[in-house]
Amino acid sequence: GDFPIETDTLVLGAGPGGYVAAIRAAQLGQKVTIVEKGNLGGVCLNVGCIPSKALISAGHRYETALHSESLGIKAENVTVDFTKVQEWKSSVVNKLTSGVEGLLKGNKVEIVRGEGYFVDANTIRVMDDNSAQTYKFKNAIIATGSRPIEIPTFKYTNRVINSTGALSLPEIPKKLVIIGGGVIGVELGTAYANFGTEVTILEGSEELFAGAFEKQMTSIVQRNLKKKGAEIVTKALAKGVVEKEDGVVVTYEAKGEEVTIEADYVLVTVGRRPNTDEMGLEQVGVQMTDRGVINIDNQCRTNIPNIYAIGDIVPGPQLAHKASYEGKIAAEAISGHNAQIDYLGIPAVVFSDPELATVGYTEKQAKDEGIAVVVAKFPFAANGRALALDSTDGFVKLVTRKEDGLVIGAQIAGPSASDMIAELGLAIEAGMTAEDLALTIHAHPTLGEITMEAAEVALGSPIHII
Numbered sequence: 001g002d003f004p005i006e007t008d009t010l011v012l013g014a015g016p017g018g019y020v021a022a023i024r025a026a027q028l029g030q031k032v033t034i035v036e037k038g039n040l041g042g043v044c045l046n047v048g049c050i051p052s053k054a055l056i057s058a059g060h061r062y063e064t065a066l067h068s069e070s071l072g073i074k075a076e077n078v079t080v081d082f083t084k085v086q087e088w089k090s091s092v093v094n095k096l097t098s099g100v101e102g103l104l105k106g107n108k109v110e111i112v113r114g115e116g117y118f119v120d121a122n123t124i125r126v127m128d129d130n131s132a133q134t135y136k137f138k139n140a141i142i143a144t145g146s147r148p149i150e151i152p153t154f155k156y157t158n159r160v161i162n163s164t165g166a167l168s169l170p171e172i173p174k175k176l177v178i179i180g181g182g183v184i185g186v187e188l189g190t191a192y193a194n195f196g197t198e199v200t201i202l203e204g205s206e207e208l209f210a211g212a213f214e215k216q217m218t219s220i221v222q223r224n225l226k227k228k229g230a231e232i233v234t235k236a237l238a239k240g241v242v243e244k245e246d247g248v249v250v251t252y253e254a255k256g257e258e259v260t261i262e263a264d265y266v267l268v269t270v271g272r273r274p275n276t277d278e279m280g281l282e283q284v285g286v287q288m289t290d291r292g293v294i295n296i297d298n299q300c301r302t303n304i305p306n307i308y309a310i311g312d313i314v315p316g317p318q319l320a321h322k323a324s325y326e327g328k329i330a331a332e333a334i335s336g337h338n339a340q341i342d343y344l345g346i347p348a349v350v351f352s353d354p355e356l357a358t359v360g361y362t363e364k365q366a367k368d369e370g371i372a373v374v375v376a377k378f379p380f381a382a383n384g385r386a387l388a389l390d391s392t393d394g395f396v397k398l399v400t401r402k403e404d405g406l407v408i409g410a411q412i413a414g415p416s417a418s419d420m421i422a423e424l425g426l427a428i429e430a431g432m433t434a435e436d437l438a439l440t441i442h443a444h445p446t447l448g449e450i451t452m453e454a455a456e457v458a459l460g461s462p463i464h465i466i
């Protein structure tokens, strides 16, 4: 046996949940140890949010270089050096992950490399290739994230890939089949379609995102993907894959017929499973669902009072900002603060063409809960900046409570929806009404004006729409 090292708070996993929790706990005066078996930054920084957005913006640059003829711009011989694209993507990732290391060190968080395994409710064993060390902790925060689900008929190989593989392909595929039209499938499909790949998305349900976004939003994304040459097959059942030397043959069933399709790669994005197995959690008695999701209270505490869980391993959307938010709550709760989770203001974004974003209630959710609402919409086609950007697809939709105009939700499909949703999240958090938004002077000409205009629609007196 080794001599155990004692710490106040032990954080397992250094993704956007864990590293944020560690920093906040250290800021609040705790001695903090963070254990990471892979790279600092977790999925998000290394193989998720950041590299996918880098590829998406590179794809956009290429696509707009090719298709700006309506603005009088004609480019010839535009080429992509995909190795350079990948190098640039990696440089973005490296800047951020080394930034995380600097932040942890600057906050005096001890960084331990290795795989953690719970021995009991106050003890963890960390193993790396050639050593093992035991840590004793007062409190632990589990932030071990998730991994792509593998379906038995599509075992991962060099050609049957998951999101991680799709982010580091050696070349732009000529043809790519994507199984699963969820957020990750659509984002990566959009990136490659912009690079010129013939993309086919096989989605099991009736529409992309399996109904998670309103039809009016989803259909704009679907239409634009088709414009880029992508094929979207809904109600499709992927059956199997045969691998060839230089590609794959995928079989699926749609409309009662079996279809085969050849491609260079098949990308499987059918969901992510929480990393809660093989870490000793059963022997400590941490309760979870049969899918491995850990149940928590409103301070991110598991059924074991000194063990907390955050991020992709707990219920709710698998989003980086949700993980970070929960990380702060858990660290503050451990430090004796009265922090509590409130999920209403957590936005969700798809980096598609155009972007989709939602925060708070949708119209349907409000109606399902019996809340009487006034719903107001304003189209980007009537926004000067959107026209000047040649980017007029989409709209803003405000959901306000009928009795008092309180903003309780918003959805945006359109240019920069990912950034614009922040104002509406703030409106919800601050308890603002449609009148507050309408009275806020927005600079002209900006995309953000559309929020003010939608609020004026809610109040019944819009200026720029009849």
Ligand code: FAD
Binding pocket: 012, 013, 014, 015, 016, 017, 018, 035, 036, 037, 038, 039, 040, 041, 042, 043, 044, 045, 047, 048, 049, 050, 052, 114, 115, 116, 117, 143, 144, 145, 146, 163, 164, 184, 275, 279, 310, 311, 312, 313, 318, 319, 320, 321, 322, 323
């Ligand atoms: P993770 O980021 O998964 O980190 C967990 C860490 O724990 C990992 O580093 C892992 O190595 C480590 N670990 C696991 N087990 C152990 C162990 N036993 N011992 C030691 N270490 C361990 N979300 C967004 O909000 N916006 C986006 O645009 C977005 N894009 C995405 C794109 C892709 C392609 C993917 C795959 C995901 C994307 N996500 C996005 C989701 C986002 O990445 C996750 O929600 C987020 O990373 C979850 O954070 P986490 O801290 O819970 O876990």
